[in-house]
Amino acid sequence: MACKVHKSLSLRRRLHILRFLTNSKNNKLKVALENVKRKYENLIATKRDYISLLNNNIDDNKDVKIVKISEGTFMVRVTCEKGGGKLVAILEAFEEISMNVEEAKVSCENEFSMEAIIVTEDQTLDVTDVTEVILKAIEK
Template sequence: MACRVQKRISLRRKLHILRVLTNSNSAKRTSISNTTILRLYKLKLALETVKRHYENLLAARGEHVNLLNHVKENKDVKIEKVRAGTFMVKVTCEKGSNKLVTILEAFDEMCLNVQQAKVSCEKDFSLEAIVVAEDQTLDLRDVTEALLKAIGKQSGENSQKFDKSCDF
């Protein structure tokens, strides 16, 4: 007899917990179980929606990473004018053959003298240099276009050839 009472008390406790979790107001066992099943079904649908969203995000991330891996254009030229005729040049591009030589040749064509330079070839090729122009009228755009042409990047405009004679 005591065993039946304990089972009944245990069942009532479990039904009370289910009623609280499912926000059910009914005291009937079948109504509570129906509400519980409905609640579990809604949670299952919500979980499937979250899984689909997560898989879509992973696919989009994979496509983005794939696109980034295939992009080869990581060339960057930044030039700041320090004072009249003096420029701070920062060049970053992928490693390749004779990048330094072509950049120095471009400097030579524009009659720019390199005062100080730092070159690194760990992951990419990078150059930081302070250059002084013999021609004080040299513009930032001219230097940028010449360097982009030297490292192989096509600028949208036609680049000028620098056929000036340097006074040494």
């Protein structure tokens, strides 16, 4: 009889130890799962913020590059959002500062882009002057 009592006590201890170990592992798994969920939610929030920043910066996407080829001759590259009569505004701005377009390529597929060679009668114009004129024309 003592042997049965001893076996049942031993079995209970083992069962108690197993329950303790099982619960502790489950708790560790639960904590690990909560950490993964928290990191996932943070990544989703970061992605959402990043996409919102990208969408806000699309409106400010203006790229104007001007290279002086020779005295009074410039290579102009303009890229910005399409719409709003950008080409007309840029050509009018060129006329205001007495610049003539020798050659131009214009595209409005995904965005407005223009490459042009322009010649000015005013030899004092600099790259910064032409850049300012084009940026003002784009903003109209």
